[in-house]
Amino acid sequence: MDKNTYSITDLAEEFQVTSRTIRFYEDKGLILPERDGLTRVYSRSDRARLKLILRGRRLGFSLQDIKKMIDLYNPKEESGEQLKFTLQKCEEQLEKLMGQRKDINEAIEELESTVSDLSDYLNGDTSSGKKLA
Amino acid sequence: MDKNTYSITDLAEEFQVTSRTIRFYEDKGLILPERDGLTRVYSRSDRARLKLILRGRRLGFSLQDIKKMIDLYNPKEESGEQLKFTLQKCEEQLEKLMGQRKDINEAIEELESTVSDLSDYLNGDTSSGKKLA
DNA sequence: CTTGACGTTTACGTAAACGTCAACTTTCCT
DNA sequence: AGGAAAGTTGACGTTTACGTAAACGTCAAG
Known part of the structure; x- marks a missing residue:
């Protein structure tokens, strides 16, 4: 036991x-x-x-x-009022997380292209015409 | 101008x-x-x-x-050493962000199913057999 | 008896990126 | 000239989730 x-x-x-x-x-x-x-x-x-x-x-x-x-x-009374609060918090948190995911996805995209540019540059490939600033 | x-x-x-x-x-x-x-x-x-x-x-x-x-x-000498540092930082950050995205995605999944369960419960649908703990 | 592991409390420290005063000095506009 | 507007420098406050140190009690094993 x-x-x-x-x-x-x-x-x-x-x-x-x-x-x-x-x-x-x-x-x-x-x-x-x-x-x-x-x-x-x-x-x-x-x-x-x-x-x-x-x-x-x-x-x-x-x-x-x-x-x-x-x-x-x-509380003894599980009337649903409590659950409503939790449900709302969950939905809020869900929205927040979706927003964060969006931001992160954008950052990832930008970073990936930056990394790619930097790699190219370090390998002497200047043909892309990209500026590094 | x-x-x-x-x-x-x-x-x-x-x-x-x-x-x-x-x-x-x-x-x-x-x-x-x-x-x-x-x-x-x-x-x-x-x-x-x-x-x-x-x-x-x-x-x-x-x-x-x-x-x-x-x-x-x-620095005047843009020998590449500087860029290497930046490149590495970018790659690190990229990994970090991917990890975060993974965590967030998991949280979102869990939250979505929680929200769904809570909604069902509040609507009196107890057939799913889900526990709320 | 002593050692070591584990427990307790109180209280201050940390990290990040600013916000929020307060108290001036400087500059602008009429 | 004279007041408002804009700029400045400190210095302390905020938020979140703990970490860390000090200083001490307790209890079983050896």
Whole structure:
């Protein structure tokens, strides 16, 4: 049977983050583990929370947004209001990422042509008439 | 005939940056305009430099890298050593951008499916059997 | 008893690229 | 002349996600 509680290093190792990072998330109010004296004790649900946090981070959300989404996720009444918030945030993030992708694609194109020009130039091919400025 | 000198606000307006930004670049050693007393006077070549800086920024280079590339661009001896540096930086940046694009694409995919799941859920469609965690 | 691993807190540091004052000095226009 | 407009120099603020150091407690193994 899987463990039902975890130490901070257990989680740190499992998810490949430092314990400092996990404590930091706690500072920001993203996780609230139990305490055995001073020592933090994480439940399965804490572990799930952390998983959600890291997932959000991968998707490019700010910790603040992640907090809001998770906070809204708990309440007994899962009336849909919470989900709406998350859905909207997701859509916003989606737009943001699409914009970024566009920018990056443009930059890549420009860079590729620059690289090509520079290579040509270094190989003594001046026939293209390109300026390097 | 076009002007041969520009004020800081001229350039700021033309390139849609604040004058503070231009002074900031100067602090970082990216531009060195003449002075008429205290007032900065930008030559055409300064303007070209600024253009290069902003281009580099668009392409995702750090100001430090931009500085190095521009510094190497001036010398009389255009032996190719300078260009090699720039070429390498460009290739590095290209790889970095490709990596970013990959990450973003993955995030977008995941987000799209999340958005779709959330929408379905909000519309009462529970047939998909998807979990929301 | 001692060593070492792991835990804790508080608090300041970092990196990037500027923004935002404040307090002047200089220049322009009427 | 005289006030507005424009320019200048510091210096500190902002944002995000942690890193790092100091200084100390705890607990099991040897």
